[in-house]
Amino acid sequence: MLKIYKTDVAGKTNEINQFEKGYWINLSTPSNDELKKVSQLCNIPIEFLEDPLDLEESARIQYDEETNCTLIINDFPTIDASNHQFDSYITIPIGIIIGTDYIVTVCNQSTNLLENLIKKNVNTSMKIRFALEILLSISMQYIEKLKLLNKQRLKIESNLRDSLTNKQLYDLMEIEKSLVYFLTSLKANADVITKLFRTNSIKLYEEDKDLLEDVKIENNQGIETTELYTRILNSITGSYSSLISNELNKTMKTLTLFTVFLTLPTLVFSFFGMNVTLPIEDKDPFSWIITLIIALILVIWIGLALWRKRIF
Structure with a gap:
């Protein structure tokens, strides 16, 4: 134009x-x-x-x-x-x-x-x-x-x-x-x-x-x-x-902790679920409670160790 x-x-x-x-x-x-x-x-x-x-x-x-x-x-x-x-x-x-x-x-x-x-x-x-x-x-x-x-x-x-x-x-x-x-x-x-x-x-x-x-x-x-x-x-x-x-790191940290705490009971239950001779009697009615107590103790122990290191 x-x-x-x-x-x-x-x-x-x-x-x-x-x-x-x-x-x-x-x-x-x-x-x-x-x-x-x-x-x-x-x-x-x-x-x-x-x-x-x-x-x-x-x-x-x-x-x-x-x-x-x-x-x-x-x-x-x-x-x-x-x-x-x-x-x-x-x-x-x-x-x-x-x-x-x-x-x-x-x-x-x-x-x-x-x-x-x-x-x-x-x-x-x-x-x-x-x-x-x-x-x-x-x-x-x-x-x-x-x-x-x-x-x-x-x-x-x-x-x-x-x-x-x-x-x-x-x-x-x-x-x-x-x-x-x-x-x-x-x-x-x-x-x-x-x-x-x-x-x-x-x-x-x-x-x-x-x-x-x-x-x-x-x-x-x-x-x-x-x-x-x-x-x-x-x-x-x-x-x-x-x-x-930082938010991504927090999310990954939370997911990692969940993974750790869920993995520990799984390891215990898998160990006592093997088809081998174990120190707990098979027909003992309290065997599953003992298994839960062992898993809980392991989770609490790992949790305390992580807490002392200020991981969470």
Whole structure:
């Protein structure tokens, strides 16, 4: 889908239908024809438009001297569509192309990230400032999604105190996976932000530098928050793994004790049930009582020995 936006003299961003200088072109899930059209009309290398559509593309900044275009690729968080039972997140790339006359954004799916910028009425003619606004919105998206993940973690943690189920453990795994995506992408985005401070292809004014500094601060906050939540989650999963192992050990210990106490009488009864001469008379009416007493004494003796060793 191809959409073109322009900021009017009143400062309002509107969608238009024609290509003109100073406009913002947004491509979401574009077709090959749309990519070729934008590449030809805006004098942008076709690979600058195609690279951000690759989900495995890493965050980076690239400059093309022939067309005087700068490509900025950043990762931003989005809902994992493959998981229908839990709101986990992945990160996908978005491309920001700063050309001589246009600014172009490319992504393989539509996102409310850019729609929110339209509501803020950013100035599309100020291409570098607009690109920095997009980067700032991406960093703020991470902070917002991290808060949602933390709320989900707290809810799962409160439920774990009452009962432990496989679903809760799977949900914690999804949160951990989301945090891994976030941390990897935020660190890659941080490298891009650092390069923007010293790149020669983008001229930054003082206000732009201040805005870029805000982007860096928000991104670093996202990295620190993600690392904190990752450590907390690892601590929780480690603690509950220990609890599960402890409960399993208690269960096995109980079953072992039952086995021991049930085995001892069986051995006694089996011994006196053999078809051989024994010290007890076969026709003695109290022979079965004597057998029970021997079994009971043996059980009590073993029980006392285990109790002294604090086995139970």
